[in-house]
Amino acid sequence: MATPRLRSKKLSEPTIARLPVYQRIAEGWLHRGVSKIDSKQIGELAGVTATTVRRDLAGLGSFGTRGAGYDTSVLIERIAEALGHDRLYDVVVVGIGNLGRALVNSSNFLIRGARLVALYDNDPAMIGHEVAGLIVQSLSEPIPPATVGVICTPGFAAQEVADRMVEANIHAILNFAPQVVTVPLGTAVHYVDFSIELQILMYHLNNGTGPLGGGLLHSLGIASTNPLRAS
Amino acid sequence: MATPRLRSKKLSEPTIARLPVYQRIAEGWLHRGVSKIDSKQIGELAGVTATTVRRDLAGLGSFGTRGAGYDTSVLIERIAEALGHDRLYDVVVVGIGNLGRALVNSSNFLIRGARLVALYDNDPAMIGHEVAGLIVQSLSEPIPPATVGVICTPGFAAQEVADRMVEANIHAILNFAPQVVTVPLGTAVHYVDFSIELQILMYHLNNGTGPLGGGLLHSLGIASTNPLRAS
DNA sequence: GGATGTGAAGTAGTTCACAGCC
DNA sequence: GGCTGTGAACTACTTCACATCC
Numbered sequence A, B: 001m002a003t004p005r006l007r008s009k010k011l012s013e014p015t016i017a018r019l020p021v022y023q024r025i026a027e028g029w030l031h032r033g034v035s036k037i038d039s040k041q042i043g044e045l046a047g048v049t050a051t052t053v054r055r056d057l058a059g060l061g062s063f064g065t066r067g068a069g070y071d072t073s074v075l076i077e078r079i080a081e082a083l084g085h086d087r088l089y090d091v092v093v094v095g096i097g098n099l100g101r102a103l104v105n106s107s108n109f110l111i112r113g114a115r116l117v118a119l120y121d122n123d124p125a126m127i128g129h130e131v132a133g134l135i136v137q138s139l140s141e142p143i144p145p146a147t148v149g150v151i152c153t154p155g156f157a158a159q160e161v162a163d164r165m166v167e168a169n170i171h172a173i174l175n176f177a178p179q180v181v182t183v184p185l186g187t188a189v190h191y192v193d194f195s196i197e198l199q200i201l202m203y204h205l206n207n208g209t210g211p212l213g214g215g216l217l218h219s220l221g222i223a224s225t226n227p228l229r230a231s
Numbered sequence C: 001g002g003a004t005g006t007g008a009a010g011t012a013g014t015t016c017a018c019a020g021c022c
Numbered sequence D: 001g002g003c004t005g006t007g008a009a010c011t012a013c014t015t016c017a018c019a020t021c022c
Helices: A013-031 A039-046 A050-058 A072-083 A098-105 A155-167 A194-207 B013-031 B039-046 B050-058 B072-083 B098-105 B155-167 B194-207
Strands: A089-094 A114-121 A134-138 A148-151 A172-175 A188-191 A223-225 B089-094 B114-121 B134-138 B148-151 B172-175 B188-191 B217-220
Touching: A013 A039, A013 A050, A013 A072, A013 B194, A039 A050, A072 B194, A089 A098, A089 A155, A089 B194, A098 A114, A098 B098, A148 A155, A148 B194, A155 A172, A172 B194, A188 B194, A194 B013, A194 B072, A194 B089, A194 B148, A194 B172, A194 B188, B013 B039, B013 B050, B013 B072, B039 B050, B089 B098, B089 B155, B098 B114, B148 B155, B155 B172
Parallel strands: A089 A114, A089 A148, A114 A134, A148 A172, A172 A188, B089 B114, B089 B148, B114 B134, B148 B172, B172 B188
Antiparallel strands: A188 A223, A223 B217
C-alpha cells in the first residue's frame, strides 16, 4: 500500500511528538523575520535541552550550520518532509458541535498536508449549513474513503461513528470523544483528552514537583493506539 | 508553598499521563455495573501491557486482589487521590469562542476536583451571556486568584492573557492557543495542540511504521521540566 | 487456578563531553 | 569565538519471570 518513501531511518516516538513543536517555534521566528535559530533557543521555547533538540534534528539529516545554527525556513521544510506534510491527507470530521467547529475553523488544526473533505452531523438543525467552506451532511450520507477520520461527537455516539469510518476504509482515527472505541486490527485510533492535561497539571500543583519548578514547558496530549477487537 | 501532602513517593511522568486513562476506563466499567477489572483488561483498552498497568498501580499502594484484579470503584478512588482530585481547584477560562464553549460545556473537561469560577472574553457580543452557568465577563474585570487558568483565545492574544493571569497570582496555565507564551519562573504552562496529534498520525501513515502495523502500541505522553528562565 | 506485586534484566531515551567545522 | 553533530555514559522506563497471596 502506497509508496514506502523510505525517508530518514526511523524516528523515535518522543522525537516525532517534539518535531511539530520545533516547527511551530520556527514558524513564529520566520514570521518575525528571523532567518536563523539555534538549538539553545529552540530548546528554551520548547521546554527541552539543546542537546535533545540537536539529537532530534540530526535524525532528519545534517542541515545545521556549525557556529550559526539552523536556517529557519530550511528547518520548517525538513520537519515538514520528515512528518510527511508533502503528501496530501484527506480529513473528514464527524460531529460539528462547538468542538468540531473550533477544530475546522482553526488555522491551527489543519496544517499543511491535511485537506478537509467532508463534515457530518446528525442534528437536523446543523445539516445543510456551511462551515469552513463545506456543507454539513447527514450521517446517513456515505463517508468517502478519506485518510483520517476525526470524531467530535459525544461519547455515546463514538463507537457507531468509528464503525462507519472503518466501513468507509479509513485506517486512521483521531478521537476527541471521551470514549474508548474498538476497531479491527490495522486501524489506528489516537485519543485526545483535554481533561488529561488538566489532571497532570493538578497532580504537579498538588505535589509541588516537576513542571512548576521552572519556566517554560510543554506537554502533549496522550495518544494511545488500540487495535483490538471488541471486548 | 501549600501543604506538600506527601502522598505516594513520586510517580513518573508517563505514569501520571496514563492514570487518567485507566480511571476513565474504570468509570466506563463501573457505569456498566462491573465491579472488578484486571490489569490485562485495562491494558488492552488503554493500549499498554498488563505489566505496565500493574507497575503504575503498584505506585499508588497495593489495593488489588491477587487472583481477582482490582475493585473498580476503589481503583477510581485511588487514582483520584493520587492525582489530587480530593482537593478543589478553581479554574478560570479566557476566550469563550467555539473551543472555550466546547470545554466548559463538556462533562469531560471539568473532572472532579476542578471548579469553574469565571469566564472572560473581549467580544462585546459575548459579554453578559450565560455559559455553563456563569456570566461571561469582560477582560477589563479583575481575574480572581484561581488555581488554574485556561487560555482559549486566538494566538495573538495569548501572551497578554498569560500576563494577566500571572498578575492574578495564577501559577498553572493550560494554553490551547497556538502560541508560545513566556511567564516568570515558578509558573507552569502546559500547551495543548490539536494539530500535533494529527501530525503524529500522519507520520505513521506515511511510514507504515508503528500504530498502523498492528500489535499493541503504547500511549505516549511527554512532559518536560525546564529550569530555564523565560527568554 | 489466577492475578497481583516486584526484583532483575533489558531497552529506549536523555545528557555529557568533545571533536569537527564555520 | 560559537554551535553542530555524535560516540559514550547515564538515567528512566518497560518487560520478563516468578514468588506471593486470594
